[in-house]
Amino acid sequence: MPIEIKMPALSPTMEEGTLAKWLVKEGDTVSSGDIMSEIETDKATMEFEAVDEGTIGKILVPEGTDNVKVGTVIAILLEEGEDASSIGAPAAKSETPQPADPEFKGTPDATDPNTKGNEGAPVARGESEAEDHGRPADAGPAQSASSTPAASGDRVKASPLARRLAAEKGIDIAAVTGSGPKGRIVKADLDGAKAGAAPSKAATPTAEAPAAAAPAPVAKPATVPDIPHELTKLSNMRKTIARRLTESKQTVPHIYLTVDVRLDALLKLRGELNASLESRGVKLSVNDLLVKALAVSLMAVPKCNVMFTPDQLVTFKRADISVAVSTPSGLITPIVTEADTRSLSSISAAVKDMAARAKENKLKPEEFQGGTASISNMGMFGIKQFEAVINPPQGMILAIGAGEKRPYIVDGELGIASVMSATGSFDHRAIDGADGAELMKVFKELVERPLGMLA
Incomplete structure (x- = not known):
């Protein structure tokens, strides 16, 4: 009996996708594990493997087709001894109107x-x-x-x-x-x-x-x-970015808290660590240390390491930090899991690896879906200060501006120091202003006395 090959759900939240490319054609024989097509989800292009073996009898959805719903029959697989004449006409879809509520999933x-x-x-x-x-x-x-x-x-x-x-x-x-x-x-x-x-x-x-x-x-x-x-x-990724950011600004009450942070001690520590790690081929970035500082801060102020739901407040027991990465298709946030307990060299390796694969649309769903908080660094563009949009359902995101030489009070006297501005965006439904302020205070202290994040 012919086997229906259906559009798979390649992530927990996937409802539709683009059938980007067929890697087989009608008449080809496939075995379990063979790659049959490439499917573009909202964040990545993923390979779709065959589960059964047989012959591709008919391709029903041509490559390049957008908005293919999960569960849609995209091809027919013939078992041994069957031919194309055994393929019946696809059943007509129901004309029953569906709810027009955009919040109604599916x-x-x-x-x-x-x-x-x-x-x-x-x-x-x-x-x-x-x-x-x-x-x-x-x-x-x-x-x-x-x-x-x-x-x-x-x-x-x-x-x-x-x-x-x-x-x-x-x-x-x-x-x-x-x-x-x-x-x-x-x-x-x-x-x-x-x-x-x-x-x-x-x-x-x-x-x-x-x-x-x-x-x-x-x-x-x-x-x-x-x-x-x-x-x-518009790519699926760009459509998803537009939808999610609009949803965030319309449904999440943002509160913004900014602190100026002196970087001199962090920059000195980074230089010393890189000198000691050079033989291992490891080079830490400032952002690697800031990811660590945010993760340790969230564990010190657990009231900010939360997620809001309509009837529950979820408090996480570890800090998984989503790191904003710009790609040709749009912004994606690969996740550094357990960043509060990871070594700096491990954080650096993870960020470099996932950022490279993100730009090739090769991240796995579990590598960019989830996270307890996000960090977005635009300092490399010379942006002094900005307010980032929260990535739902997370409760906060930290926006990092450029480090620059500024007049600063050093040891009670006016001097010149390397200073950056950091702005936390908090979901005010879940995080009170005082708790957000405490997180920013702890973050500032860790960056200005960075050995504390390594203890």
């Missing part, structure tokens, strides 16, 4: 224009051309595909790709005539269509539907100015 985000019809009704992203052939024929005389209206009732029939391209180009998809099955709009129908060719039906009342009863217009993408430009498709 349904498309109701704010995503790619998931809506012209009147705002959610449309399943995985809908395929084959599904139209599986639906009962409409009552009434048969019509040719070229003359069939694109809409059936209030809903515009269009492929997910056509919807996305129309949204990107500002094209009113309801005004486009579909050439696909049953008048479905496909990519080719958008060629030559002009942006804003016709007003949206949602905004135009008809005789049958008075203006007072018309639904609220659906927000359209911003019109691109007539200026030379290029368009870059």
Whole structure:
């Protein structure tokens, strides 16, 4: 009996992904453990291995397809003795409307224009051309595909790709005539269509539907100015960053606390440690020491090493520090686990290794999902001070500015010292201002007397 190969959940939070590349083709024989495809999740590109052995009978989802829901059948595997004739037609998907609440997990985000019809009704992203052939024929005389209206009732029939391209180009998809099955709009129908060719039906009342009863217009993408430009498709990572940071700023009440920290003792210790570690090929960065200082501070002030949930406050017994790393695809935060008890050389090796693999999208989910707090260092760019956005569900993030020579009171007298500004962003639902201030005080003391973090 043919085996359905389904889109896997490659991380605990994965709901959909991009089928980036097929490494097999129809007719290929695979065994358990063979790499069949590369799948782009919200943070990394991962390899998908075969579980069973057999022959690839049919590939149902072509490579490059976005927004493939977890559990979607992407290919059919034939067992020994079977051929392609044993593959049945895929079952049509349910047309039952899904909740439009963006907080409802497992349904498309109701704010995503790619998931809506012209009147705002959610449309399943995985809908395929084959599904139209599986639906009962409409009552009434048969019509040719070229003359069939694109809409059936209030809903515009269009492929997910056509919807996305129309949204990107500002094209009113309801005004486009579909050439696909049953008048479905496909990519080719958008060629030559002009942006804003016709007003949206949602905004135009008809005789049958008075203006007072018309639904609220659906927000359209911003019109691109007539200026030379290029368009870059949003990656899954960039979409996730946008969603999570928006969620953080809208739902997490941030409180910001800043301290100025003298770096001279830390810089001296770093120089001495690097001299002693040179024979082992280890070179500590200032950031490595700051990761350690934050981790030790969190253990000293456990009220800040927390996570807020609607009915519980989770206090962690160790400090796993997420380190912000910039990659070509966007920001990712690989995690230094047990940073409070790790040696500085171990922290340095872990950060270097994960940062390199992050830039190649090769991190495993467990290496960037989790963590008890984050640190973001923009000192290398000369940024003096900034306020970072909390990475939910963590309770805080530390923003590190550039170290610079400043006038400073040294031993009771005005002098010149190397000083940096550090700003903690705290989830005020879970962490009181006084507790956040205590953490910043301990962090400052550890950096200014760094031997304390090594004891």
